[in-house]
Amino acid sequence: VKKSDAVRQILGTRLDNTPRATGSAYAPANIALCKYWGKRDAELNLPQTSSLSISLGKRGATTELKIIEAPTDQIILNGKLLEASSGFSQRLLQFINLFRPRQNFCVAININSNIPIAAGLASSAAGFASITKALADLLDWKIHTSELSLLARLGSGSAARSVWDGFVEWHAGSRSDGMDSVAEPLLTIWPEFCLGLVILDETEKKISSRDAMQHTVATSPLYSDWPRQVALDLALIKDAITTKNFTLLGLTAEANASAMHATMQHAVPPINYSTASTTDTMKKVWNARAAGVEVYFTQDAGPNLKLLFLAGNTENITQLFPACEIIQPFC
Ligand code: 2P0
Numbered sequence: 001v002k003k004s005d006a007v008r009q010i011l012g013t014r015l016d017n018t019p020r021a022t023g024s025a026y027a028p029a030n031i032a033l034c035k036y037w038g039k040r041d042a043e044l045n046l047p048q049t050s051s052l053s054i055s056l057g058k059r060g061a062t063t064e065l066k067i068i069e070a071p072t073d074q075i076i077l078n079g080k081l082l083e084a085s086s087g088f089s090q091r092l093l094q095f096i097n098l099f100r101p102r103q104n105f106c107v108a109i110n111i112n113s114n115i116p117i118a119a120g121l122a123s124s125a126a127g128f129a130s131i132t133k134a135l136a137d138l139l140d141w142k143i144h145t146s147e148l149s150l151l152a153r154l155g156s157g158s159a160a161r162s163v164w165d166g167f168v169e170w171h172a173g174s175r176s177d178g179m180d181s182v183a184e185p186l187l188t189i190w191p192e193f194c195l196g197l198v199i200l201d202e203t204e205k206k207i208s209s210r211d212a213m214q215h216t217v218a219t220s221p222l223y224s225d226w227p228r229q230v231a232l233d234l235a236l237i238k239d240a241i242t243t244k245n246f247t248l249l250g251l252t253a254e255a256n257a258s259a260m261h262a263t264m265q266h267a268v269p270p271i272n273y274s275t276a277s278t279t280d281t282m283k284k285v286w287n288a289r290a291a292g293v294e295v296y297f298t299q300d301a302g303p304n305l306k307l308l309f310l311a312g313n314t315e316n317i318t319q320l321f322p323a324c325e326i327i328q329p330f331c
Pocket of ligand 1: 031032034035036037045051124125155156157158159209210299300301
């Protein structure tokens with residue numbers, strides 16, 4: 001109910017627009033440098049704290065929507081028809097339901113992602129942001145990107161950030177209807193800024209980030225300190241981006257990810273997304289830094305790591321982490 005109210009508040013009479021035959025859009029994936037971990041409202045995906053991410057440029061998801069004469073929707077993810085009963089399908093269909101102009105309106109939803117599914121960043125953020133933008137195209141909303149951000153958030157929290165390019169801050173907001181919980185881009189363009197995806201384990205995670213954050217908020221004695229940690233880290237990271245202080249950015253982003261994982265490791269029972277290879281790779285990063293190669297890591301709700309480094313170090317990174325996939329968000 002709260003979701004439909006939010007949609008009505010954002011779209012108003014546009015909900016009655018006549019659909020076009022097709023709609024399509026692209027949205028990048030994003031990696032948080034200051035993490036979103038914990039909600040103050042689970043239905044509206046309102047976060048406990050603000051967060052800050054980098055969008056991955058050409059790495060993300062494209063969604064094509066087509067109105068079909070059929071009894072049900074059809075979801076195709078990377079060329080494979082999904083069962084309507086799968087978790088992702090259910091979430092997606094519930095999201096589409098918020099916008100159906102009429103009862104027997106059915107769509108074929110074709111999502112193509114060009115980031116490794118196993119990287120733990122292929123699914124929700126780029127997916128829901130591209131679906132929101134494709135719906136805007138299909139249903140001819142002509143709305144501002146900030147409004148797309150509010151709508152994408154209703155599908156998945158981190159999708160609020162994926163409607164923008166570059167560095168993006170998602171403001172937590174304080175309103176109970178979420179109308180101020182919206183992402184906004186920072187102005188800094190930093191062409192030398194690189195990420196490296198280190199895929200260590202391709203198996204699907206046992207506990208979704210959605211469930212893991214709820215469990216952490218409910219049971220972790222460390223969670224009460226998380227908002228204070230985020231406030232400090234967010235200010236430092238924003239300052240580091242504005243002044244292009246890569247050392248400050250890397251150190252703070254790495255510490256923020258570790259603090260997020262500490263809150264989970266203290267949940268009851270604990271949640272630990274790291275494997276032995278995660279820990280080994282962290283040590284490789286620390287050893288590389290000690291040897292003068294400036295590289296940092298961040299980690300999300302999975303065992304894989306994302307490296308942060310500047311373009312000048314690309315050769316060193318390729319040598320030290322041969323399997324790492326390099327992404328230049330600004331190129
Ligand atoms: C982030 N993560 O800031 C954090 C860090 C994972 C670890 O946002 O329930 O898929 O859809 O709002 O956005 C992943 O959680 O969760 C996430 P929902 P979402 O990137």
